[in-house]
Amino acid sequence: MFMNIVITILSGIALLVVAFIFTVTLEGIARKIEARIQRRYGPPFWQNFIDIFKSLTKYSISHGFIFDFGILMALGGTIATVFFIPAGSLAVFPGIDNVFVVIYLLAIGLLGMAMSAVGSGNPNASIGIGRALAQMLGYELPFMIVILGVFFHHGTSSLSDLVSIQIAQGAYNVWLMPIGGVVAFVSLIGMLGKKPFDTFIAPAEIASGPLVEYSGKYLGMLMIQHAFATFIEIGLFVNLFLGGGRTLWEFLLKFLIVYFSIVIISATIPRFRVEQAIKFYWKWPLILSFVQVIIVVFVMGRR
Amino acid sequence: MSNEHKAWERVANMLRSRSLWMLYYCTGCGAIELPPTMTSRFDMERLGIGPMATPRQADILLITGYLSTKTLRRVIYSYEQMQSPKYIVGFGSCTLNGGIYYDSYATINKLDLYVPVDLYLAGCMPRPEAIVSGFTALMSKIDKGEANGWKEYQEKNDWFKRNQIEALGEVYVHDEFHE
Numbered sequence: 001m002f003m004n005i006v007i008t009i010l011s012g013i014a015l016l017v018v019a020f021i022f023t024v025t026l027e028g029i030a031r032k033i034e035a036r037i038q039r040r041y042g043p044p045f046w047q048n049f050i051d052i053f054k055s056l057t058k059y060s061i062s063h064g065f066i067f068d069f070g071i072l073m074a075l076g077g078t079i080a081t082v083f084f085i086p087a088g089s090l091a092v093f094p095g096i097d098n099v100f101v102v103i104y105l106l107a108i109g110l111l112g113m114a115m116s117a118v119g120s121g122n123p124n125a126s127i128g129i130g131r132a133l134a135q136m137l138g139y140e141l142p143f144m145i146v147i148l149g150v151f152f153h154h155g156t157s158s159l160s161d162l163v164s165i166q167i168a169q170g171a172y173n174v175w176l177m178p179i180g181g182v183v184a185f186v187s188l189i190g191m192l193g194k195k196p197f198d199t200f201i202a203p204a205e206i207a208s209g210p211l212v213e214y215s216g217k218y219l220g221m222l223m224i225q226h227a228f229a230t231f232i233e234i235g236l237f238v239n240l241f242l243g244g245g246r247t248l249w250e251f252l253l254k255f256l257i258v259y260f261s262i263v264i265i266s267a268t269i270p271r272f273r274v275e276q277a278i279k280f281y282w283k284w285p286l287i288l289s290f291v292q293v294i295i296v297v298f299v300m301g302r303r
Numbered sequence: 304m305s306n307e308h309k310a311w312e313r314v315a316n317m318l319r320s321r322s323l324w325m326l327y328y329c330t331g332c333g334a335i336e337l338p339p340t341m342t343s344r345f346d347m348e349r350l351g352i353g354p355m356a357t358p359r360q361a362d363i364l365l366i367t368g369y370l371s372t373k374t375l376r377r378v379i380y381s382y383e384q385m386q387s388p389k390y391i392v393g394f395g396s397c398t399l400n401g402g403i404y405y406d407s408y409a410t411i412n413k414l415d416l417y418v419p420v421d422l423y424l425a426g427c428m429p430r431p432e433a434i435v436s437g438f439t440a441l442m443s444k445i446d447k448g449e450a451n452g453w454k455e456y457q458e459k460n461d462w463f464k465r466n467q468i469e470a471l472g473e474v475y476v477h478d479e480f481h482e
Binding site: 039041044047051054058213214 | 315318319321322342343346348349350351354355356357359360362385386387388
C-alpha cells in the first residue's frame, strides 16, 4: 500500500518533468521549423527554455487578488490534468484516467486563465477571452461528438483502457473511424490556438489578447501552463486515436509527429476571423462528426 | 553584495541577454529598416530577439527617429509600464542630437535627458547590419551587467522628471479606462 503511493508520486513527478522538457523542446524546434519554412535560420532549439527562465527572473506587476489567484488556478488546474494523461508505459492513475475527468479538470485551468485575464481590467484581454471562449464552443462540439462515438464503439471512456484495447486489436481508432480522426485533428488545431484558429491571441490586432497585461513572472508561469496544456491536448488525441504507446518512447514519437504536422500546417495558413472560425467548425467538422457517429452507431455497432 | 547574490545575478543576466523581446516605437522614420532585420535576410530571431505586442511583456523599447514632444509623453508612459530590467535603444541620429531636426520647435533633441538610453544606433538611417551589430553589443553589455538604465531611472528619477516636465509642461498618467 505504502509502496503504491510512493510509486504513484514518483511517476507523477516523472510525468511532469517529461511533459515539461519534451513539450518546451518541441516548441523550440517548432520555431526552428517555422523559420526554415520562411527561409530564415531560426533561434536555437533551447530558446524557449531561455524565454521561460528569463521571464521568471524579471520583476512583475500585479493587478489585484483575482489576477494572482486566476494564474495559480490555471497553472494548478493544468498540472493536475497532466497526471491523468497516460504517456505510454508511464501512467500515473491507470484505470481511473477517464476522459471526462480530463475535460473537467482542463476547464478549471482555462477558466482560471479567463478569470485572471478579465481581472486585469484591460479591454484587449476581455476581447481575447471572449474570442477564446467563443472558439471553445466551436471546436468542443464536433470533438465531443466524435469521441462519444469512440466511447460507444469501445464501451469505455477510460484512456488507459482505450489504449490497451487499440493495441490489443492492432488497429488504431484513426483507421477504424478516419472521418472522426480528421475532425478531431482539425479540432485539435483550434484547441492549441495554432495558426488558422489563433484569433484570440492575434498580436497585431488585440495585442496578444488574454496575455496583454502579464509581465515577468506571471508570463513565465503562463508559458509553463501553455506547455502543459499542449501536452494534455495532443496527448489526448494520441491516446484516443493513435493508440497511445506500449512504451514511453512510442508515445513521444507519435506526439512529435502530430505536433510537427500541426506546426507545418499552421506555418502556411493565414488566420481566420473569429466568426469565420466558428462558422467553419459548426459547418464541415460538425456535419462530418455526425456522419461518423451515424456510421459508428448503425454500421459498426458495439465492439 | 554577497557572493551568492552575485552568482544569481550573473545567471539572470546571461538569460536576459539571450532572450530580448522588443516593443517598437516607430512614430518617427526608420521603421522600414526593421522588416529586413526581422525577416529572412538578417533574421533577428536567431539571436533570441523577437517582437512583442505590449509594454508589459517587452524588455527593449526601440525608439526610431525623431520624437515630437507629443509622442515623448507616450514614450514615457510606455516606458513606465514596462517591467524592470528594461532597456531603451535609440535608433537613428535624431535620438542622439536631433539630427536634421535639430532646430525644430516640435521635436526633442536629446532623448537621454528624458529617459535612460542604454544603446544608440547612430546613422541616418542605420542599415540592418548596423542594427544587428548594435544588438549584439547590447547583448554583451547586458551579459556583463552594464546595461543599468533602469536602475539609473529609479535613482535619478527627480532629475528625469524635472527634464520631462520642462519639455512637456506636465506628466501624469491619465487613466482613461477607469474614469
